[in-house]
Amino acid sequence: MVDDITGLPDDLDLDIEEDLARTETVLSVRMESRRYGKPMTIVEGFEDTNIDLQELASGLKQRLGAGGTVEGETIEIQGDHQRRIPELLRDEGFSVDA
Template identity: 55%
Template sequence: MGEDKDISDVAGLPDELGIDEDLGRAEQRLTVRTEERTYGKAMTIVEGFDDSSVDLSDLASQLKSQLATGGTVDDGRIELQGDHRERAADLLSDEGFQVEG
């Protein structure tokens, strides 16, 4: 009885459907904001990730590719060069995340 069950065990759905990952993303509330960096350059910050359920490096690579910009993962958040608040929020919503701000 003390076993940990994931949603696939409870729902009776096969693991290949990836329902655990989708539900994990839907429960996370991310914030997208900009900061001004050196020489007045804008930096878009995406934070609020649950590190255990998201591969931040992979997601950052996807965002950088889709936005045609540079960036990095630092302290559990994604930093993108430039002001990409609206487009990044749309892309994250398309990936199943709840986005605020």
């Protein structure tokens, strides 16, 4: 079968909605200090529910070798990763504010 929207075969198993959500989402990355002055990198701007934040956070944590969590519509990564996370998010297809 062929997808009505893309014209591509259905067996390619493409998630067009998530890909579109990624390209339209503009994220911001900031750092804040938590308990005992520990740095926490915060990724904000996820407004579309088609993005699997748990999966994205898991990938970021693995690539950074850090812990973290998803709180609401934000991803929190332990440590100061303000310079590295924007690059990783762009690799995943997101736009990131400078």
